[in-house]
Amino acid sequence: MAETDPLDRYWRVMLLVTWLGAAAVFVYMRWDAIRWFVLGDTDDNMRIMQVRALMSGQSWYDLRQYRLDPPFGADMHWSRLVDLPIAAIKYVLTPFAGALNAERAAVAIAPMLPMGVAMASIAVAARRLLAPWAFVIAIAILFCAPSLRGMWVPLRIDHHGWQLALLSLAMVALTDPKRARGGALLGAASALSLVIGLEMLLYLATAGAAMVLMWIWDGTRSRALAVYGASLAGGSALGYLLFASYANRAPVCDALSPVWLSAMVSAGAVAVALPFIAARTAGTRLAAAGLGGIAIAAAFAYFWPQCLGRLEGVSPEAQALWLNNVREALPVYRHGAQTAIAIASLPVIGLVGYAIMLWRSRADQAALMRWAPLAALALLAASLLLWQTRAGAASQLLALPGATALGWMILPRLRGSTHLLVRTTGTVAAFLLISGLLTQNAARLLPKKEDDNPRLKAVNIANNRCPTLRALRPIALLPKGYVLTFVDLGPRLITVTHHDAVAGPYHRNDEDIVDVMKAFRGTPEAAQRMVARRGIDYVLICPNLSESTIYASKARNGFYMQLNRGKVPSWLERVPLPASSPYKMWRVIKR
Incomplete structure (x- = not known):
């Protein structure tokens, strides 16, 4: 391609500057999240756990996550390829910034x-x-x-x-x-x-x-x-x-x-x-x-x-x-x-x-x-x-x-117009339409489901509070144990505390997922049998978290709903948590 515009030879530099500028803006906008290690998705939490395991000596070809379903571990279908840039950044920065800050930098830089x-x-x-x-x-x-x-x-x-x-x-x-x-x-x-x-x-x-x-x-x-x-x-x-x-x-x-x-x-x-x-x-x-x-x-x-149906x-x-x-x-x-x-x-x-x-x-x-x-x-x-x-x-x-x-x-036609209004307002309006920004922002004027639904508002509050370091810190201070908690909380729990969990939302571990789902949707007696079989030490719930809505709607008198209402079986003992905690937790005293 011929480059007739003298400035065109610098397009790569312009692109590099744009990328660096966007990266800086993203870091600035997400600074508090980086500082508080807000890995909001279960896969993000599991990825950093895979990196930690690799850097702690786990075999390159062993991708089981042993903090889930111990001692057997959760079988992951991932590969180490995505671990490499995260591990490399953390490895290089650890001597200068310490392991904790190096990990923060790694999870901030690697996605960009x-x-x-x-x-x-x-x-x-x-x-x-x-x-x-x-x-x-x-x-x-x-x-x-x-x-x-x-x-x-x-x-x-x-x-x-x-x-x-x-x-x-x-x-x-x-x-x-x-x-x-x-x-x-x-x-x-x-x-x-x-x-x-x-x-x-x-x-x-x-x-x-x-x-x-x-x-x-x-x-x-x-x-x-x-x-x-x-x-x-x-x-x-x-x-x-x-x-x-x-x-x-x-x-x-x-x-x-x-x-x-x-x-x-x-x-x-x-x-x-x-x-x-x-x-x-x-x-x-x-x-x-x-x-x-x-x-x-x-x-x-x-x-x-066997692979002609759903791959999961x-x-x-x-x-x-x-x-x-x-x-x-x-x-x-x-x-x-x-x-x-x-x-x-x-x-x-x-x-x-x-x-x-x-x-x-x-x-x-x-x-x-x-x-x-x-x-x-x-x-x-x-x-x-x-x-x-x-x-x-x-x-x-x-x-x-x-x-x-x-x-x-x-856009170039509008920019070339002899009318100032067309060149300015017309260009902006056209870009808003072509980029989708116009429809995206117009959609924000539509009422949200949670606007008139206190239940959905409560779910959003729980989704924001429960995975935070502040909420999980009191749980992290408890003696290490094996925790029965929601499937979607499992990866976050093992990432920011020393506790182990039963399952995360990964299809190869469907038996573990079914165990959790059936425990919270079934009777306290059935849950006790599962707890005894696995050697569970704690039961942890976050009322109103998205996953809990499944238990609430599918089993209104199930184990989760009874716990949430304060009806606790004799084989559990309440673990004191701060009054501001979004969690409820119990210690298993009889299996």
């Missing part, structure tokens, strides 16, 4: 590293697709995407930030004018993402299918397809050797195990072989690709039939008691209007932009092949919102090129 990767990727894609300066609009819109932005703020150290960054690299690969380089990048980004987890599998498969379809349409892309296949197969194999835990060496369905390793190596081998088998006509290429896809699917179904593989009991009640697993329309509009605005705007660009590129094959794969990915992500809200961040990321295209068509 994938943000930098994503910003660079989106900038490059916008420059390739539209114009050199279009990246300014793209980055501005990125920071207006609430679900996406929230994945990279300080303390958000779970694996989703890196998966989104790798998905942005896949977008760059699909727009690369150097086709072989794009194929290599797409294969490597896909392999790395799969090493971290399978959450992006559908998007990666769609990107891979796009590579094949582009080769079918244009046989000169043979080298790009072969390089993609080699990169995908080789990267997946290397990632498996370096990062697959002991547990993931079994044929499990929810991680890069022999199941998905064989699928990726097979897919890569087919992609390498296709150009050598049939490259003469589009018809022969289509037939060969179809046969290759059928062979891969048939082999997968034959060898791994939880028991029907755990599905009914727990997984069906997870909010992020609900479709976007099951949430309040404010949440739904905040999540879906940008994906819808992006699809409008893609539709316009596809229409404008209909006679330009090269442009169409750049826009069509990204539009397909954005459509897939937006559609998945009707299944699970957890697709929100990916749908906003994939919408960025489409929304940027709209901005590039409209």
